[in-house]
Amino acid sequence: MCGIVGYIGNNEKKDFILNGLRELEYRGYDSAGIATLSNGELITYKAVGKLINLEQKCKDFTSTGFGVAIGHTRWATHGKPTEANAHPHIAEFSNVIHNGIIENYKELKERLEKKGHYFLSQTDTEVIVHLFEDYLNDGLDCFEAFKRTIGELRGAYAILLITKKEPDKIFYAKNASPLIIGRGEGGIYLASSDAPLMGYAQEVSYLEDGALGYIDLHNFSSLPNIKQLPQNKGYAQKEGFRYFMEKEIYEQSGVLLETMMGRVSEGKISFENLSADFFDGIGEITICACGTSYHAGMVGKYLLERYAKIKTNVVIASEYRYSSPVLREDELFIAISQSGETLDTLEAIKFVKPFGNKTLAICNVDNSSIVRECDEVLLTRAGIEKGVASTKAFATQVMVLWMLSTYIGSIRGNLSQKEVQKNIEDMVASAKRTEISAKMHEKIKRLSKRYLHGHGFFFIGRDVFYPLALESALKLKEISYLHAEGYPSGEMKHGPIALADSELFTVALMPEHLLYEKIKSNVEELSARDATICAVSALEFEGADDMLYIPSCSSYMEEFFSMMCALQLFALEIAIRLGNDVDMPRNLAKSVTVE
Ligand code: M6R
DSSP states (O other), X not given: OOEEEEEEESSOHHHHHHHHHHHHGGGOOSEEEEEEEETTEEEEEEEESSHHHHHHHTTTOOOOSSEEEEEEEEOOSSSXXXXXXXXSEEOSSEEEEEEEEETTHHHHHHHHHHTTOOOOOSOSTHHHHHHHHHHHHTTOOHHHHHHHHHHHOOEEEEEEEEETTSTTOEEEEEEBSOOEEEEETXXXXXXXXXXXXXXXXSEEEEOOTTOEEEEOSSOGGGSSSEEEOOOOOOOOOOTTOSSHHHHHHHTHHHHHHHHHTTTEETTEEOBTTBOGGGGTTOOEXXXXXXXXXXXXXXXXXXXXXXXXXXXEEEEEHHHHTTSOOOOOXXXXXXXXXXXXXXXXXXXXXXXXXGGTOOEEEEESSTTSHHHHHSSEEEEOOOOOOOSSSOSHHHHHHHHHHHXXXXXXXXXXXXXXXXXXXXXXXXXXXXXXXXXXXXXXHHHHHHHHGGGSSSSEEEEEESTTHHHHHHHHHHHHHHHHOOOEEEEEGGGGGGTGGGGOSTTEEEEEEOOTTSSHXXXXXXXXXXXXXXXXXXXXXXXXXXXXXXXXXXXXXXXXXXXXXXXXXXXHHHHHHHHHHTTOOSSSOTTOOSSOOOO
């Protein structure tokens, strides 16, 4: 959440800062701001809403000559998305930007107010700049004042601060929020992720937690762990699609094949960087993740228990570390994350590491914090996912988990060669099933107009179709703002069925190849109570008000991937009809780096 960028050099400061913020806008789009300091002048612009508003506001502004600059795109945590609450936050002669949460800001604010500091915002961040200037007023030099300030903060942060007292430096601190410093021909560049740095910086240092210091034009070489930065950004463009989300749904067949490439061949599964002995002695698995990645983890549980025959727990990251979990010595900890920066998941890994358990990341972003924290990684190869509502990342996470469970099943002798071969054939066929046909998309577009009202949606399914039901409900609520819930279909009769009436839409996931008769009975129970039923299936179901047909498949996993696409498009088309910004839905952000 929140994206931060910084620059030191002679170039037009606005250019890198605004370009960088554009790259980071997925992290938050409640407001944005920029501050430049050159020729002794500290100038700040802020605007509420998307970055375009800030770009408009400072379109005539230029800053020539040597100077420093910082920029921020905000996902609101403390205080509404107003201009006053937008970063940078300003004291007398300094500006600060921050990603994260300062947990003890209230007590610091009270103390500073008593000393005469006047606050303009409701944010936690503003205390940082006042505390810094307070220490300066006590006679400390800038670095000492910054160190003391950071020493008083509790919580998660990536902080950049500039001050007229030292106009050639950016002061930085990092704890549990990502921060990267790069050097290129044009000067020094800072950002929350490496995407904004590409094309500007040639070498980078990924800062570790606890990093605290200042950067100027001369001291980059003293940073730890400097690496060359790949320059192939792989710009994501909409390429004729209405939204990135739509494009990403269409990309799924390609990225699923990409995810399998080099890992699945000649009746065998292997992973480039993982040897079989990594799994020696593993007696239990815990999968930890949030949101859509958690749903992929739930699918993983069914697959790992079915094929690898290893008991698997799935936990929500934000619940995990505060719940006094009991870890077995032989337990493998798998963290799943698209972004690799989700703080809840990252902190769960950090909680587990001191116990000495093996850790494995299933992640879409190489070099991300989660990848760096885990012992081993399986990259999901979905490519850049821009839509806040995750689609292709989910598809590739499920595929990696399916490959992993088949792989473990084969090395442990729980699956015969024939069974491994069958799974591989099903994997290839499943990737094919995610090719979107114009006919199906058109049908969903038409169907969507009947589902814009009502008092809610139930998505129901069994086995792996239960997490798919949860995921489909999440997709719908994220972008349409309609109420939707996912349920195991057999659970409806234990309570939720009380809500059934004609204004309750039930989307029933009815795979031909897995427990069809069981789910059919559950849907009939709802149909008998006049719920409006949309059946997603290859088989006609007489009790349905609407049929969303998927093609006839030869395995339940093919049906899984086919239904996944149909239901992603269903959510997309409903949201478009409701006039919502599908790629940047209200209140959300792509990368969630606060607890
Ligand atoms: O980057 P991660 O996979 O760790 O993110 C986890 C969730 O925040 C994410 O899946 C979220 O639920 C998405 N908006 C789902 O569409």
